[in-house]
Amino acid sequence: MTINPDLKYSRDHEWVKEEDGLFVIGISDFAQDALGDLVFxxxxxxxxxxxxxxxxxxxxxxxxxxxxxxxVTGTVAEINEELLDAPEKLNEDPYGAWIIKVENVTASEDLLDAAAYEAFCAEA
Amino acid sequence: MSELKRTQFYDIHVKAGATMVDFGGWEMPIQYPEGIVAEHLYTRSVCSLFDVSHMGRLLIEGPERLAFLQHVLSSNAAALDVNQAQYCIIPAEDGSAVDDAYLYRFEEDRFLLVVNAANTDKDLAYFAPIVKNYDCTIKNITDVTVSIAVQGPKSGEMLKVLAGGVEVTKPSRNSLSTMDLEGHTVRIARTGYTAEPIGYELFLKNEDAEWAWNRLCELGAKPAGLGARDTLRMEGMLPLYGDEMGVDEDGKPMPIFALALAKFAVSFDEAKGDFVGREALKKQADAQASFKAKNYSPEAMAALPKRVRPIALVDRGVMRHGMAVYRNGEQIGWVTSGTMIPYFMTEGEGENVRLLPETGKRAIGICYIASDVPLNGEVEVDVRGKRLKAVIPSKHISNNVPPYVVPVMAKHN
Structure with missing residues (x-):
């Protein structure tokens, strides 16, 4: 399992990256592995x-x-339409295949850094 | 998990990295590390091994074995010569299914009946009071034998290697043989549950399990789990007890002739005589024949209100078991099996079909819907609150010319 050190993680195995005021969201390598071949x-x-x-x-x-x-709480600014035709990208490149970008974020879960997320996965 | 049963292949599955699940009281591999999609495609292009040792294997022996089987099965067991097999259903008196099964005649004086793993105990309990009336016995040999399904375009060639260069069975479906493979006595059936044009099921003694599995892997076969087994059978419209047979979502028994293949599984031959469910089944058979002639009379619709049909989603999404199907806003049935299924693009026709490296995937499945929905009829499926468009095609694949399965795409406007 890989963990990208530059991202933050939720306890539900989503990753979050702040980028120009937008919150980019995807799923972790742990999540894609547990889910298996994604088809939709x-x-x-x-x-x-x-x-x-x-x-x-x-x-x-x-x-x-x-x-x-x-x-996070906010408004969807962008969606990764490429995933509609190629959901397997989430399996192949979980940290490259973002899912949505959220703007006007007013609240966020208490997110884990990479080290804390690694420890969290080890207990799972 | 300690109460779950394990097959002789349990250690081999775990060593191969399989994800193990409870299936009908057995701890079985749902998939191996390459995943269900890769396993499905490897079966369609090369050859996969499936551990089917969990299925119930029952030997029917004794002077009145044939009379017993003619009474409790839907098929004409008298039509089976030695080294032939047939698909059959165990009917209930009301014309629904207790289970479906395969009947094999490897030997002159006994039959092998293979039933669903989850139904083995139920079937034995159902047979117990009936078999008492016949001079024959049922011996459960599930625990002392194993079974491997070897399925795919290369399966015949691989088994031929183990047989020292000779064909292991006649080329026709349902042919059987008992062969010496590298010093091991193996019973071989040209049968399977993947809809592959070429496929075999092997019955072996427990002590030969590891040898057969490892040798076939050395020859290029790869293990596949229950996940791929389900997508393969779904693509081929092969029914699964609990989905397309048994009771529907309302708890009502599903008539056996709701299945198109019932006409191959049920015999009204004089040689068979009376049997459990015959009267109800005859009415269903007449209704099925009438639908075939596009006659949807009230009598036929009453005998067979719903039928099991292929279904293909037109809108984006995925269908699952239990989702409601609608026609013009009225619910007409349910999806019984559905998921996203991969396929190979092909070129050429008939025996010149070639698989291309490109693959696709489609949201297809099986449904149980009002019998009068026409071919290519349009319906809607409630996919978690959204009504998605779907169509009722004639089939999902064509598999009548070996060696390859060819996908058949649904037609819609």
């Missing part, structure tokens, strides 16, 4: 409100559906 991604629309701790979309493997839980 349901994304929100630009302009949708998202809430910390609540689902903003879902990913489907061959066997099951899993919610994507948003680590």
């Amino acid at each position: 991604v349901n994304l929100p629309e630009v302009g949708d409100a998202v809430t910390a701790g609540e689902a903003f979309g879902d990913v489907e493997s061959v066997k099951a559906v899993s919610d994507l839980l948003c680590p």
Whole structure:
């Protein structure tokens, strides 16, 4: 399992990166490995409100559906449309394949740095 | 997990990195590290090994074995010569299924009946009071034998190597043989549950399990788990008890002739005589024949209100078991099996079909819906609150010309 040292992580295995006032969100390598081959991604629309701790979309493997839980509260500024046709990018490059970018962020979960997230995964 | 049963291959699965799950009381591999998509595609292009040792293997022996089987199975067991097998259903009196099964005749004086793992105990309990009326016995040999499904375009060639260069069975589906493979006696059936044009199921003694598995891996086969087994059978419209057979989402028994393949599994031959469920099944069979002639009379619709059909999603999404299917706003049934299934692009036709390196994936499945939905009829599926467009094609794949399965794309406007 790899952990990108430059990112912050939620306890639901999403990663977060602040970039020019936007919060970029994806799933960790731990998450993609546990989910298995991803074959479909349901994304929100630009302009949708998202809430910390609540689902903003879902990913489907061959066997099951899993919610994507948003680590921050705000408004969806961009979605990664490439994932609609190629959800396997989340398996192949979890830290490169961002899912959504959120603007007007008013709240955030208590996020873990890479070292704390590594310890969190070790206990999981 | 201690109460779960394990097959002879348990250590081999764990060593190969398989994810193990509870399946019908057995601890079985759902997938190996390469994943379900890769395992599905390897089966379609090369050859996969499936541990199917969890399935119930029952030997039916004694002078009245044939009369017993004719009474409790849907098929005409008298039509089986030695070294032939047939698909059959264990009908209930109301014309629904207790289970589905495969009947093998490797030997003159006994039959092997293979039933679903999760139903083995139920089937044995169902047979117990009936078999008492016949001079024959049922011996459960599940624990003392193993079974491996060897499926895919290269499966025949691999087994031929183990047989020292001879074909292991006749080329026709359902042919059987008992062969010496590198000093091990193996019973071989040209059967399977992947819809592959070429595929075999092996029955072996427990002590030969490891040898067979490892030798086939050396020859290029790769293990595949229950996940790929499910996507492969779904693509081929092969029913699974609990999804396409048994009871529906409302708890109502599903008629056996709701399945298109019932006409191959149920025999009304005179030689078979009366059997459990015959009367109900005859009415269902007449209804199925009438639908085939596009006659949706009230009598036929009453005998067979819903049928099991392929379904392909037109909108983006994924269908799952239990999702409601609608026509013009009215619910007409449910999705019984569904997921996103990968396929190879192909070129050429018939025996000249070639698999291309490019692959695709499609949201397809199986549904149980009102019998009068026409071919290519449009329906909607409630995918977690959203009504998505779907279509009812004739099939998902074509598999009548070996060696390759060819995907058939659904037509829609």
